[in-house]
Amino acid sequence: MGQEPTERVANLKALAELEGYESVEALLEVAQFDCVIPGICTTAGCTYTVEVEPDQREGFCEACGTSTVQSALVLAERI
Numbered sequence: 453m454g455q456e457p458t459e460r461v462a463n464l465k466a467l468a469e470l471e472g473y474e475s476v477e478a479l480l481e482v483a484q485f486d487c488v489i490p491g492i493c494t495t496a497g498c499t500y501t502v503e504v505e506p507d508q509r510e511g512f513c514e515a516c517g518t519s520t521v522q523s524a525l526v527l528a529e530r531i
């Protein structure tokens with residue numbers, strides 16, 4: 453179940469916004485040097501965010517109860 457690139461971009465933008473970053477680039481800049489970074493649930497309609505490990509691809513979402521949280525770096529395909 454691969455995600456469309458546009459979906460990843462949309463999730464990244466939502467994540468940057470929810471976490472208070474000016475842009476996706478600003479978020480990724482900070483994220484690449486941290487050991488815990490923002491992640492967001494990739495389920496359509498869910499915007500649950502949580503701090504995750506940089507390589508997290510299937511983090512648990514407390515809002516929808518599935519393992520669909522991906523880190524910002526995973527969404528950006530930087531890892």
Ligand SMILES: [Zn+2]
Nearest residue numbers: 493498513516
């Ligand atoms: Zn969710």
